[in-house]
Every structure is written in C-alpha cells, then in structure tokens.
Amino acid sequence: MKRKKSNSLLGMAFFGPALVLLTVFLFIPMILTLVFSFTDFFALNPGLTHFVGFENYINIFQDELFLQSFFNTVKFVLIIVPCQSLGALGLALLINRVTICKKYFKVAFFVPVVMSLAVVSTLWMQIYSPEGILNTLLGNLGIAAQPFIHSAKQALPSIALMSVWQGVGYQMIIFLGGLQAINPALYEAAEMDHASGWQKFKDITLPELKPLCVFVFITVTIGAFRMIVQPMVMTGGGPSHSTYTMVYNIYETGTVNWEIGIASTMAIVFAIFVMILTVIQSILTRDKEEKKHVNKKTKNL
C-alpha cells in the first residue's frame, strides 16, 4: 500500500511538469478553440461576446474568401500530392538501380529539404522574378517571359511546384529505405521465372511498397493542407487572393483582425479535415500490417 502511494507521487513528480504544460498549451487551447467557434468573440471587444450556435459554421461556408482559401488549398493539394509522391518514387527507383555516384545523387536531391521554408521562398522569389534566371533560361529556349508569382493565374502553380521541389527529396529517402527493405530473394525467384523488368516492378516492387505509398501520399497531403509560409513570404496571399490558403485565412482572421470566434470555427473545420486524413492513414496502414501478419502466420503454418 505504502509503495503504491509513493509510486503515484513519483509518477506525478516525473509526469507533472509535462502535464502542466500540456494542459496550459494544448488541452486548454483545444477546448477554447472549440468553445470560441460557437461565439462571436472579438478580442478587441471581449465584453460583447455572445453564444451564436452554429452560425459561424454556416457563415464561413457562405463567405467567399473562406471558400476561395479552401479551394486554393485543395488546388495546392491536387498539384503537390501527385507530383511530389510520384516524383519521389521515380527518383528512388532510379537511384536504387544506379551504382555510380549513388551517394552524390542521394545528397543532391535532398539539398532543398535542408533549406527552410523562408529561405526557399526568398530564393524562388528571385528565380521567378520577371527578369530573373528562370525567364532568362526560358527565353533561350524561345519561350516568352512568364509572370509566375505576379499573376493570379500562375502564382498558385508556381508556388506548388516550388514546394514539390523542396519536399521531394524527403519522400525519396523514405522510398529508398522501403526499396532496400524488400527481400532480394523475391527478385531472384522472379528472375528464375524469366520475369521482365516491368513484371518485377508491377508484381514485386509496387505491392511491397504499397503501405509506404499510402503513408507518403497522406503525409504529403497533410503537409500541402498546412501550406502558409510560402504564400506569406512570396505573395502575401495574392495576387487577388489566388494563393490565400486555409491556414493563412485562420492566421489573419485570428491574429490580424482579432476575430477569434470566426478564426476558431475555421480552425475546427481545418482540424477536422486533417484528422480525417490522419485516421484514414492509420486505418489503411494498420490494415496492411495486419494482412502482412496474417500472411506470415499462414505461411508459417
């Protein structure tokens, strides 16, 4: 009895500091966000706060700027996810096969990962500038100068491609790890059956990499969903809100306009999207692992 008591004291002594900080900076903010999302809380005039029920949730889906920031985010996701996932897989497959300068290639495609969002954004503002190096290079190929981040039409795809450029090396390393983990005996067996390169890829590499593909696909999706720093540094969300994202909208509504109520509602909607993606990810990958497990078991039998 005595021992148990001292253990719970000891447990709290060890866990206590983290618990206090978790409470103040995670639990309370999460509860406050949820509570505020049902109010018209305006931080510059907190006395006038009312409970408004689901009004904010109805209003934001009729708010043109919110809808635009939502669809911009979806566009970012639609460009970034396939380019980055497939690009990373392609690079990993090539680098996995090459034997000359393998290490150089691994490092070369990883370089932009090392650079921060602010650095990459600042660099590409120069690259994309009207008289910049990219337009000069394109000019040599006979392509007219493009406005890139200075036009409402091109700004979003330009930032999306830059983001792919920065991120692709990270997922490439993940895929390379996965490729190296595939049992070489599988390929040897396929070679005995005179399988073609494509057959080996389709029947061994892809199925073996499938759980990893799901993982990469969803992490990239979540990452693209959270886009804010690049448009903040490069375009300020413009031109004409063409690169204004959901998180950017939450940030400005909350910390610039002090409309905490509306910002909280947007944050809850955003969090729901991200958490749905995370749950899908864990279900899909867990499912695969269980199947693998079952397969192993049946094989052992």
Next chain:
Amino acid sequence: MLTKRQKTFNYILAAVLLVLSLFFLFPVIWMLANSFKGDAAITADMNTVSAFIPPALNGSFFENYVSILTNTSFLRYMANTLFYAAVLIVLGIVVNGLAGYALAKIKFPFRERWVLVILLLQIVPMETIITIHFLMIAKMGLLNTIVGYILPMIVNPFNIFLFRQVFLSLPDDVYEAAQLDFCSPIKYFFTMVLPMSKTVVATVSVFTFLGVWNDYLWPSLVFTSSDLLTAQIGLNSITANENTTMGQTLAVITLVTIPVIIIYSLFSKQIVEGVTSTGSKEG
C-alpha cells in the same frame, strides 16, 4: 558479375540522373554563385553560363557576406536562434524525458490512459491552436519576450512518446539497484537513464534544433522587436529592406542555411534513420 549490357545501362542511368540533378539543383547553384557578385554582375551574367559560376577570387569576393555580417543585425539573429534552440533542447529533454520515463517505468494511476492521450495529441495540427497561443501569450503580457516565445514550445507529445518507447527497453533491475543505493529517482534519471539513452537524446536534440531554426510562423507572431528576432524572421526583415541588393539577399539565405548543413552532415545517419524509421514504423 555485371554483364556488359548491365554496365552500359548503369552508365546511361548515371548520366540521366546527373543531368536531372543539375537541372534540379540549378536554383541552389545560381544562389551560391551569385551570392559572391554585385548586382551589376548578376544582371550582366544572367544570359551566359557565368550565371552559374562564381566570380574570380578577388578583394570584393566576400563583399556581400561582409556587409551582411557587419551592417545588419544578422549575427545577432543567428545568436538569438542558437540561444533559443539551446534552451529548448535542455528544457525539452528534461520535461519530455521525465514524462516519457514516467509513462514507461513508473506505475501511477491512469498511466495507460495518458499514453493513449499522448498518442492522440500527435494528430492535432498545431495551426489549429496557434491563434489561441497568440491570444494567451498576449494576455499574459509576454508578447515580444523570450519567455513568451519559449513556453508553448517546450512540451512535445511526439518527443514524450519517443522517449517512452526507448525507456521501455531499459532494464528494471538497474532502477531497483539504484533505489537500494538510496539514489534519488530524479538523480537516477539524470545520472543513469539519460546517459544510457544517448541516441534518443541526440535525436530529440537534433530535431528540436532543426524545428527552432526553421520555424517561421510562431516567432513571426511573438517577436516584433528587432533585438529578439530569430534568423528566419530576421532574414525576412533584411531582404524586405529596399537597400538590400540581390547579391546580399542570396548571401543572407546562404548564411541561414549553413548551420543546418553542418547539423545534417554531423548527424546525417541519425536524421536519415529517423526519416526512414518514421516511414516504415507508420507505414
């Protein structure tokens, strides 16, 4: 043994990858080469191959770098960030490490529930509560202070969980022997547990450093005074200045990246292992 056909294939593949990597890296090569040039030279070289070649080594070779280091507060911003990172590494290891140890080895009420909570907290995107953090720090009167910047960043559910997983594999009998030796649990944690778990301590330190060094959103909200800015925010204020030349801009972003490159080259093994293990663990 490679057949001749495989050998040729290998050379072609390497050549293709080499061309691809040069195209891929052209922004970085351009950045490095032109960070040593004045704006007139940058514009003049733009349409030639020299755009990707650094100028001849002469007296003004490092001019952009020297002017950034001497005429702006850039060194100060770098020092600030290093200081914040050091404080957050120490506090983060103590707070998250102790919590991880409690969740792994000490039996206390609702321990398994807490493990589940910590696991679930990892799926909450931080962007959701950043507005409330800002509001709280503002209400506490801590805006534009180091304490206000650091406080919300100390506790990290991911690191707590990481510590717990590693501490789970520590032997129990050492702990019991330490108890008999009248070694206080806290002392035992710092003199035995942490030194026994160097790998996880290194991993958490490296990722904390990278997180602090590259963070943009939170420091841009908290800090307004130029004395306290982090390197990323300082970089933005320097490049936004109209007197900053293009060459100087390229020099600043190169300088900001150097510490990260050092960290990556020193700890590349841990980092790549971290990257691939998160992939295979969850995938």
